Amino acid sequence: MRIKLLEPLGVDRKVIDELSSKFIEAGHEFTYYNEKTTDIEELKKRSEDADVLMIANNPLPNEAIKSAENLKMLSVAFIGIDHVGQEECKKKDVIISNAAGYCDQTVAELVIGLAINVLRNMKEGDAATRNGKTIAGLIGNEISGKTVGIVGTGRIGRRTAALFKAFNCDLLGYDAFESEEAKEMDIKYVSIENLLKESDIVSLHLPLTSETRGFMNAEKLSLMKETAILINAARGPVVDNKALADALNENKIAGAGLDVFDMEPPIPEDYPLLHAKNAVLTPHVAYASEESIYRRAKITFDNVYAWLEGTPKNTMKY
Template structure:
């Protein structure tokens, strides 16, 4: 088999050498790419002879997939696969596995980093202290006893629920599937409308699908309390950015923490969220810890090994 790593995975070369060695010891070819490439002709050149492709979050469109006649599997060092041309993969019977669970703790932790920052004005307090100012104007709010509404109770949403309960928060949830382990935490599943109306904090942990695109639009934002905050560390297009910016600027909600956008950062200078009030923006870093990045590389190679043994795992498309 010819395994091609089409983009860097964010770990040291020594880690990739260690993970790829068992495959080469068995006679498989492994071709790594340690620099990100954006030229489609060069991408096709590197990918064209692959039986297996390893990618992270760079787009993989149909032209590239069509140019790989031997391609049988794509191992994605990421959770979502909406950056891959799924239609072409289905037509060519290409299996896709993802790095499920690699960043559950990392994303949940940043979720609460954003929540606490917004409630306690941490970023602004730092700036004020450096400018020789006092606590004047920085009386914050406690997380204790607040109602947190979680949209999507997959692995990350479940972890967020556990942490929220540790803060003695009431937790509401809305998800396609209601899970016993979530209910056993004391979480109440409710309609999306009830969640938005009653939550002090709304945090999004749902994948991007046709049904979730612009799920949080003007109509939904209008349901939220003026004192509430919105967190999105899932997928940018789940939230209508223009509607969110307007809700913040009109003080219809109190704040927002956003890690994801309609595109990968850098985001355009005229992006509506850049000029919105009470906004904390991070450049898609929720998943990005040293521990999670190495974990996803390990899972990505484990997926290939499992597939070669006819025991595919973390299957997103078969």
């Protein structure tokens, strides 16, 4: 089998060598490209003779997949697969596995961090301290005792809920598919309308699909309390971000913590959320810690090992 890793995974080369050693020992051919590319011709060239491809979050469009005539398996070092050319994968009956679980804790911790930053005015507090100012106007709010709405109760949503529960929060949940694990954690499922009306903190954990694109629109934002905050560390386009900027600037909600946007950073200077009030922004770092990046690489390689042994895991429906 020709197995190719098309881009860096954020770990040292010695980790790649260690993880790929099983392939080589078993007689497979392994190729590692240590520079990312978005050039379609280069992607086609890299992919064309592969039986197995491994990627992270760099787009792999249909045209590149079409050139990989022998492609049988794709291991994605990411949770979502919306950056993959799924049309060609379907035509070729390619098995796609993702890196499920690698960043559950890491994302959940950043969600808590964003919530604390927004509720306790930490960004403004830092600026005040550096500019010789005082506590004036910086009295914030606790997380403890708040009602938290978890929109999307998959693995990351449930892990986030567990951390909020440790802060003595009441938990509401909304998902197209209710989770028994979530119910055992005392997450109470309600309609999305009731969740938005009752929650002090709304945390989004939805995948990006045709159904969820623009899910949090102006109408839904209008249901939130004026004192509530919105946290999005899932996918940027699940929110109508222009409507969110308007809601913040018009004081319709109290604040937002955002790690994802309509595009990958760098963010254009005229992007509305850059100029919105009471917004704490991070450049899509929720998934990225030293611990999670290593886990991601290991899971990505393990997915290929499992497939080679005839027991594929972390397979995605698409």
